[in-house]
Amino acid sequence: MGPRPAFAAGRNLTSDRAAALAAVAFGAAMTGFAPIFARLSEVGAIPTAFHRMAFASLALGLLLALLPTPRERRPTRAFDILLLGAAGLFFAGDLGFFHAALANTSVANATLLVNLAPVLVGLGAWALFGERPSLHYLGGLALAVAGAAWLSAAAARNVETGLTGDLQAVAAACFYAAYLLTLKRLRAVFSAAALMFWSSAAAAAALLAVALTLDEPLLPESLEGWAAVAALGLVGHAIGQGLVAQGLKQLPVAYSALVLLLQPLVAAAAAWAIFNEALLLGQLAGGLLLLAGLVVARPRR
Template identity: 35%
Template sequence: MAFLALLVGSSALAFGPWMVREAGVGPVAAGFWRLALALPFLFVIARVIGQPVHWPGRALAVLIGFAAFFFAADLAAWHAGIHMTKLGNATLFGNVSSFAFAAWGLWLARTLPSPLQAAALALAAIGAALLMGGSAELSVRNLHGDLLALTAGLLYTGYLIAVERGRGSLAPLPLLFLSSAFGAAMLLPLALALGEQIIPADWTFVFLLALGSQVLGQGLLVYAIGALPPLVVGLTLLTQPAISALVGWYGYGETLSALDWAGAAAIAAALVLVRLPAKGLRGAPSAAT
């Protein structure tokens, strides 16, 4: 169930760049609304399923603060990059965290990858490289967008590690609610300082961004992080570039080449391999329920 939740959550997150482009507000403001509008939904869902939000102890609050900082910085950089490059590239570079988080899991387990895991990592890397094939043809302005998305991916790694640590002692929805609240409080002053448009003319896409990316996508991701090894989580997140490339093709006419399709197939094969039984990788820490 955790792996299925992760696949669904990752797929929902892949539609985020499209929603950001259509939000009708500045990139940082879009990040603020993504977090702020999700809060009442997360609060109600948490109470309904028996995970009421409560203030954690000081040490856990500091950890959540770090998670919120990394996530807010990730959203600010990534949303800016989304407007400056292709949807597939923005998602791909933003998901450099997939490999970084997988490496963190292997370091945590104090082990080298098994042959199956090594093959999965190699296939995922090849698939990512194939999906990036069009980057060399991009303009300088779009390359700036790629760099912003890459920076966002590194920041997102910090967020994933903080969430993984927090899931050992806090249920997923309270953790997500608190980190979202802290992150929203960080993003609104930044959006105002940058002079961005804050209020959208049409609320449709900011609500879809909040519900799809934060409530559904992040909600399922935070749940899955408490039940799956980082290697599996990291590689599964690489489904996002392939889905975003399809969204870019459908919504904006961004070309999909044979190499793009081959890259998506390689990532799919990597997911099959990484789910096969293998020894030597420590499972995820037990999570609060």
């Protein structure tokens, strides 16, 4: 049998990228429910973040135990171990600041500011991985960020917000950008399941250490409270962030971070349905502009 035609390889590459894009987009949608579950939590911001990572670690550990990839079950190189720990700490910082921001600003506002991370990720990807931004990417980035800002501004008019919550969300964005860049580097070494398990376990340990120093309850008091943090860990992280990690191997990290701007759109819609936070015409227009930006910025061949 002769060599495979070049067009077949190109078609496979296109198919792989399409599957990766679908994984990141669906993961972003699932992660968009995270602030909803966090709002329903009965414990404080840091304990909620700890439970998120603890439940995610349990689910991911079970998944990893069932996968037939023993060589990826534990990190081997010291540098990889350090990076896995760093990924966990970066995500712990993101969660700590993000969950604190939810107490001081609207769901849509907090989610938007956290997802300004694509700007930081684009700069980091250029510096670290040589992913030089193209003109269509920069144009799409401008459209998507403008749409997300419009979406959030429309929501903020009807929800009391504070500077403290906004600053906490910006700090979370910085940690999230560092997390995504580290994830991209590690995705070349580990499977998505292994990467998510080890980084989640590191984040859970860090958040537990902080939670134990706080003078507030660590455990929920009702089944509803436990269900909220369990759903936060399983849907918002194990599934949501796990799918994002799965897609990172095939997609540029800068564009993957841009697709994550779907989170404020999903969060705003869910907040409207569950918390009765007004979903205005401006938010819908902002959402359409955001989607247009994703189309413009998509990776070309």
